[in-house]
Amino acid sequence: MLKSIQYEEFAPVFDATAGATQWQLPLSVGYLKKIGFLKEVKLNINELEKEIEKLGLDNNKYNLGNKPMRxxxxxxxxxxxxxxxxxxxxxxxxxxxxxxxxxxEACDLILYFLKLEKKNE
Incomplete structure (x- = not known):
């Protein structure tokens, strides 16, 4: 069904840590969500912890509410x-x-700042 997907890679701009990929789908995103092919994934604390672990940051640089403020x-x-x-x-x-x-949205912002922190190490 989705063999005709086309995409283009773009280089990072300004202070971005990575580039982007633009996809052209043969069907609308709304329709693909409706039929269950696409699903919106929202970041929560548990998923955020996994993403931060992948970054390999010192856990003293952040607090996700599970310890006293430092x-x-x-x-x-x-x-x-x-x-x-x-x-x-x-x-x-x-x-x-x-x-x-x-x-x-809060998790997205924390992850954004931590990625910037990692980039600047």
Whole structure:
């Protein structure tokens, strides 16, 4: 059914860590979702931990809410049914980077920052 898929690879631009692939499908994405061929995958804490493990980052650089807040870490906490991405200060406290209504968007942002961190090591 999908033998006629065409794609093109693109090089990274600006500060991106990787390029992109553009796909031209013979059917619409909406239809492919409807028939169960495509499925949207949302990132959660468990999937985020797996992705971070693949990056091989020091676990002192981030906190996914499973330990007390430490100095100079990128973190994720839940407050009042919201997901909060923060950067902690050296002598206590933190700067809230962004607050989200859902887990997957917060996880996406943490992963984005950690990939940038890895690139700059």
């Amino acid at each position: 100095e100079l870490e990128l973190g994720l906490i839940t407050q009042s049914n919201k997901w909060v991405v923060y950067q902690s200060f050296e002598k206590g406290g933190c700067n809230v980077i962004k607050t989200f209504d859902n887990e997957d």
